[in-house]
Every structure is written in C-alpha cells, then in structure tokens.
Amino acid sequence: MTKVQSVLQKAKGDIRWVKPQGFHLTFRFLGNIEPDRVAPVLTALRAAVRHQSQFRVRMQGLGAFPSLTRPRVLWARLTGGGLQELHTTIESALGSCGFPPEGHAFRPHITLGRVRSQRGWNESRNICNTILVRALSIP
Numbered sequence: 001m002t003k004v005q006s007v008l009q010k011a012k013g014d015i016r017w018v019k020p021q022g023f024h025l026t027f028r029f030l031g032n033i034e035p036d037r038v039a040p041v042l043t044a045l046r047a048a049v050r051h052q053s054q055f056r057v058r059m060q061g062l063g064a065f066p067s068l069t070r071p072r073v074l075w076a077r078l079t080g081g082g083l084q085e086l087h088t089t090i091e092s093a094l095g096s097c098g099f100p101p102e103g104h105a106f107r108p109h110i111t112l113g114r115v116r117s118q119r120g121w122n123e124s125r126n127i128c129n130t131i132l133v134r135a136l137s138i139p
Contacts, residue, residue, distance in 0.1 A: 001059070001076060005112055008074070008127050013120035015074060015113040023110050025078065027090045028102065041097050048093035055082030057108070062128040064115070071121065074128070075109035083108045 002020050009017070033041070057080035064071030087106045095101065115121065 001110060001112065004059070004062070004076060004131060007131070008112070008124055011120050011123035011127055013115070013124040014117040015115050015124065017113040018111050025108060025110060027087050027106075028094060028099075030094075030099065037097065041094065044093040044097050045090065048089050049086070052086060052089075053082075055086075056080050057083060059110075062112070062131050063109070064128075068125050068128065071115040071125075073111055074113045074115060074124075075111050078108040078110065 001023055005017055008015070030041070057078045059076045060079045061077050063075055063077055065073040065075065084106065087108070091101055
C-alpha cells in the first residue's frame, strides 16, 4: 500500500495520506455505542470469528468515494475469498446484538488518503486507472 501511495504522491495532488500504521479494513462501522453494549458486542464478535481461518486478499485497483470524478476518500479495493463471508458472519453477530444490517453493499477497501481539493486530481486519477494488481496476505 505504501508503494501505491508513493506512486500517487508524484502527482502532487492535494491529498492527506493515511500513515501505514493507520491502514485497516472496516467490516462494519458502529459509531459511538453505549458503554454497556461494548462487552456483548465483543463477546458476539469473538464467538463469530473464533474459527476463522487465514485467507488471501488482493489489491485490485483504486477508487474513490463518492466517485473518481468527485473524490473525498481515495482507497485500494480488496478482493479475495473469505472477505464477503467474514463480513456476513460479522453482520450476523452484530444483528444478534441489535444492530440492523447496513443499508449499502460491503465494499472491502483500505483508505489510502483523503482528498482535500481537486488540485492535481486529474493526474492522480490517471494513475489510479493504471495501478497494477498486488497480492497481500492477511493472517
């Protein structure tokens, strides 16, 4: 991911880059929850993923939210066996804790940066369209 960032940084776009230690994959954003709900959520999630085995994911292209023409968040798309299944497992566990399903499709990604303005974005978008697929192993 850092190599992808370094290639994109050459475009000199107005992007605030996520530091490598901040890279993460969000399966479900919960927002602020009441303190008394934290323990049941953790218990349900631990039980749900207890037997989850390792799987491979691949970075497969770049994208932006809400779109590449009006970007706010620049991200690396992840694909691979196990991602959707793990998301479904997590959603089920959270459902048992009273969290309704999200109203949008799961799009596995890692945020690379946040776009502050359109300055330099055309070149950044061209780079996004030419990034090669990279393989990662996530234990």
